[in-house]
Amino acid sequence: MAYVQVSKNVTIGILALQGAFAEHQTALQGLSCQKKIAVVLVRSAEDLLACDALIIPGGESTTIALLAKLAGLLEPLRTFLRKKPVWGTCAGAILLAQAVENTKKGGQELLGGISVTVARNGWGSQVESFEAPLSIDGLRDATTPFMGVFIRAPVVLALHRSTENPPIEIIARLPINLVPKLQKLMVHDEGDSGLYDSQSIVALRQGRHMLTTFHPELTKDSRFHEYFVRTCVLPTLL
Numbered sequence: 546m547a548y549v550q551v552s553k554n555v556t557i558g559i560l561a562l563q564g565a566f567a568e569h570q571t572a573l574q575g576l577s578c579q580k581k582i583a584v585v586l587v588r589s590a591e592d593l594l595a596c597d598a599l600i601i602p603g604g605e606s607t608t609i610a611l612l613a614k615l616a617g618l619l620e621p622l623r624t625f626l627r628k629k630p631v632w633g634t635c636a637g638a639i640l641l642a643q644a645v646e647n648t649k650k651g652g653q654e655l656l657g658g659i660s661v662t663v664a665r666n667g668w669g670s671q672v673e674s675f676e677a678p679l680s681i682d683g684l685r686d687a688t689t690p691f692m693g694v695f696i697r698a699p700v701v702l703a704l705h706r707s708t709e710n711p712p713i714e715i716i717a718r719l720p721i722n723l724v725p726k727l728q729k730l731m732v733h734d735e736g737d738s739g740l741y742d743s744q745s746i747v748a749l750r751q752g753r754h755m756l757t758t759f760h761p762e763l764t765k766d767s768r769f770h771e772y773f774v775r776t777c778v779l780p781t782l783l
Contacts, residue, residue, distance in 0.1 A: 554581055555778060558596035560622075561586035562612040564604020564636055568762035572770045573600075582774065590621040598630040598778040601637030601656075603696070603760045606645075606665065609636055610654040619654060626658040630753040630777040638756035639663055639699050646702060659751045660705040660713065663758075666697045674698075677723045679747065679759075681716060683776065684768045691766060693719070693747060693759035701746040701758065711752030718745040753777050 557573055559566045566586060573584050587593050599622075601609070613619050625631065626641075633641040640655055644662040668675070674697065678690035704713050748757040748769075755777055761769035 554583065555774065555782065556583045556585060556595055556597050557774070557778065558585040558587040558593060558599045560599060560601045560609070560613070560618075560637070561588055562616065562618075563608050564602040565634075565760065565762050566600075566602045568760075569600050569602050569634075569770070572762055572767045575767050576771055576774065587618075589616060590618060593618070593621050593625055596625070596629070597782060598773075599625060599632070600773075601631065601633040601640055602762065603635030603637065606636035606639040607649050607653045610640060614654060619656070622656050623658075626656055626754070630755075630773075630781055631656075631658060632755040632757070632773045632777065633659075634757050634762060635696065635698055635760055638758050639665060641754060641756050642699075643705060645699075658754050659749075659756055660707065660710050661701055661749070661756075662703040662705070663699040664702050665699055668695060668698050668700065675723075677719055679717045679719070681748070681772075683716060684772055686768070691717075691761070691768060692764055693717075693757075693761075694763045695747075695759045696763075698747075698758045700744045701749070703743055704746075704749075714750045715746055715748075716750060716755070717748035717757075719747050721745060750777065753781055 559569045570584050573582055576582060585592055585595050639645055641659045642661050642663045643657055646664040647666060675695050677693050679693045681691055706713055747759055755773055
């Protein structure tokens with residue numbers, strides 16, 4: 546079990562319209578804390594009001610966006626993003642992006658919040674799904690790799706760094722020898738000089754928000770959930 550130093554009760558919502566929200570709930574409820582982390586399955590604007598932070602799970606990003614629109618949640622979610630921490634995994638990462646490529650016909654709604662461009666299904670279809678060990682310094686027991694589960698995962702195409710927005714912190718990269726060769730492209734990272742392989746980025750933070758292109762909730766390793774609580778959520782409650 547992960548151990549989290551919590552000085553006050555924390556309420557974390559999980560957007561529960563479609564996707565792997567139950568797996569996130571299990572991971573959060575398994576964290577050891579000084580005080581309870583309450584979990585709210587968010588299906589309405591009223592549910593969202595009770596939350597100190599939010600997780601948007603993996604699933605199907607277009608479907609989640611459509612259901613959020615039908616539930617009257619799009620604008621409440623955008624308002625929430627301006628004030629409180631949000632973590633998006635896989636489909637959730639797509640929804641948090643500033644721009645997205647490879648969308649379905651007609652495009653899709655985005656929440657924004659993180660200054661990146663991503664591509665849906667960046668490594669290919671379901672049959673190109675894979676797992677890879679990731680080395681991440683900020684995690685508890687950082688010497689033990691975290692197994693990333695990539696299922697129709699999005700790919701980060703570009704970082705849009707700006708002095709007007711919080712800096713972007715890269716948390717994890719896919720080792721170059723494990724990058725699928727299907728779409729191994731070199732793209733410009735606007736914060737660097739010259740070409741930079743942005744596609745190797747699989748986890749990053751910007752201010753209070755975080756995205757992972759893989760599914761930490763589909764493992765029995767809760768260290769990424771502990772990391773989100775410790776580094777993104779608790780500092781906003783001090």
